[in-house]
Amino acid sequence: MSALTFTAIKTTEQRVDMSPLVCHLLKDLSVAEIAAIELQNGKRKIRVDELFEISGDDAQNILIKNSYAKLDFIAKELHDGVMTVEGEIGAYFGMSMKSGELTAKGNVGLYAACEMKNGLLTINGNAGDFLGAALPGNKQGMKGGTILVKGNVGQRSGDHMRRGNILIEGNAGDYCGSRMIAGTIAVMGTTGRFLGYAMQRGTLLLWKKPTLSAAFNDCGSHTLAFLPILFKSFKKLDSKFAEESAAFNRVQRYGGDMAEKGRAEVLVKL
């Protein structure tokens, strides 16, 4: 069995809702049935085989090629299975993903991995705003699993995040970890303004010294025994976070956001 492959043969002016093309929904369908599925495309509907050339047959291993930035909701609620996407990706990539492995080879748009439940999501390019956040109006963002971004991320990554890890090899935009309830965000590159804005609990682990608001207090330098354990848990990832040289246990600790519950921490590598 080879990976079920969707190769985009054209691009559309309007956005495409890709949520029907996900492992658990295609499991028991024949290729002909999959070809006949209609995707919402702006205000019209478009058949899958109008937009994609389909090859392969293993619905538990889906590959999307030639993706472009208007394909939204790819791998929505992914439940077991492996999905890989080559090319640019639209908004809501891996939204509410429950388990399995999801990989983006290119850049992804807004709200990637929003309200993710579990699993591993890897983004080789950059991610847009609201990575791992809650949908507008909802109260809890990402609730579990791991997001690994090899490029940079936009603003408000981990907004309302509840649990899980977001690992960023590049830089993070403004409001990183805003309104976070709990969980961990690690950033190897720089962070923007308003870091941890209204953060309640949770950990921001930083390699570079951030600009912190007055609502975060310096709690001194510490040697934390949990950090080596945390880094050990990253060992199986294909990432800079897995390298021996990445690990450290000596940090400067800041507590905040005192305008909120104030039980969050920002740990900066010393």
Added chain:
Amino acid sequence: MLIKLTGGTVYDPASGIDGQVKTLFVLDGKFINQPPAEMPIDKEYDLKGKVVMAGAIDMHTHIGGGKGNIARMLIPEDHRKDPVYRSDITRSGCGHAMPSSFTAGYRYAEMGYTAGFEPAILPVNARQAHMEMADIPILDKGGYVMLGSDDYLLRMLTAKKDQKAINDYVAWTMNAAKAIGVKVVNPGGINAFKFNQRQLDLDEKNAHYNVTPREILQVLATAVKEIGVKHPLHVHGCNLGVPGNVETTIDTMQGIGGLPMHLTHIQFHSYGTEGDFKFSSGGAAIAEAINKNKNITADVGQILFGQTITASGDNMRQHANHGFANPNKWVCMDIECDAGCGVVPFKYRDQNFVNALQWAIGLEIFLLVDDPWCVFLTTDHPNGAPFTTYPHLIRLLMDKSFRNDMLATIHPEAQKMTTLASIDREYSLQEIAILTRAGAAKLIGLDDRGSLGEGAWADITVYTENTDREKMFEKPDYVFKDGELVVVDGKVVHTTWGTTHIVTPEWDNSVEKSLEKYFDRFMTMKLGNFKMSNDEITEDGRGSLTAHSLNSIS
């Protein structure tokens, strides 16, 4: 355009027709008894074996006004579960608990409803409410203007102004807000909340104005009667949802001194304090009081299980209940010192003792009120349940074995606290037609709606007889609005724009003198801007106003 509807089984309580086979004629949107001789029939529908009723009227449904938009903003997760895509003739939107205005119109029509009345138009928000209702397709609209907690009225009462002055103010406000009735919500309580009172009994004084809810009800019910408005004062009473409020409700009925009064969502006002959980059914007592007091009518405000959102002007009670918010978020606010607003999402659960008993109390009231002209079918949309649950509710009323099956699934303690299982009554089709058509039209004071008789506007619903009443009522074969076919097999096939029903009682224009001073001193807008003009509803070419007759003033 002459339409012939041939051979349907007609239920038209307004004309006293109960299940007779009858052919109906519609000429240019209105019923006629016999078409003029030799006039060709443009379109004939064969309705043999079908059930024909007037278009249904929802006399209490929150479909317009600011709180609807707050409710929409508060529960985006509910909307995401029910997106509505556009079609060639219908607009996109979203559904479930608080649907978008367009979706509300389509879904009402698809259930055979052709009119809905917004029960809580704040005078200061009347413009927004009418604008929003102008975006509800197919349905006729109208609203009751909310008075009773506005500072101007309370000042008048404190100053012991005479009834004539109050009558003028009520009539003036109805005209300014383009209303067909007057509603009072937790009389004086919304105002008392601002003076840090967290409850207000019927005879408890507002800490600032020294006015009791009983006095407010008395003057407003008198005003409504004296200016000739047919819809009785529409009352959302004190102590909504408080165990033991059945006493207050009965006291409210008796204390009004025989004046016509409509008690709304009375299920929420029918709770006793007996039993292990200090929460019991007052359904039987309330039904008995309605049976005895001929001046009283009520709609039920039935709850049905599932997620919904409660939106009410009663910020005092909504604030008290915010702890039950599910999901946990809520809004309470003052609105320009005129009234208040509270929005709290709710999830009614059949395994929750209180919710289960609320469900049973509503049904008890439906089944124990003898006269179907005195009780109306509502869920207080969206407070008890979204209006889309009406077919299910109709089945509960018409099908005893189904009702008892449902009863057997709710919280066991609640089953013990209700007499529902022992009630044998099943509503007939004619009685359902009274509750949802003829009775509602009569109560609101609509001259030419809710009837299939000569001269009435041709709002028609055609159903296929089915012993499963839920299936029957959720998917009418045809719905006509003003003689135009709008729904076929439960799907909108054509959209029209309904009219806005109002009344125009008279007032003495000198009332504006002191109002103008008051507006200049305290309000956020000038008197001239506060009053809505007719053009605001009609100038877009799709809205229209229909003024209904008043009772003759003796």
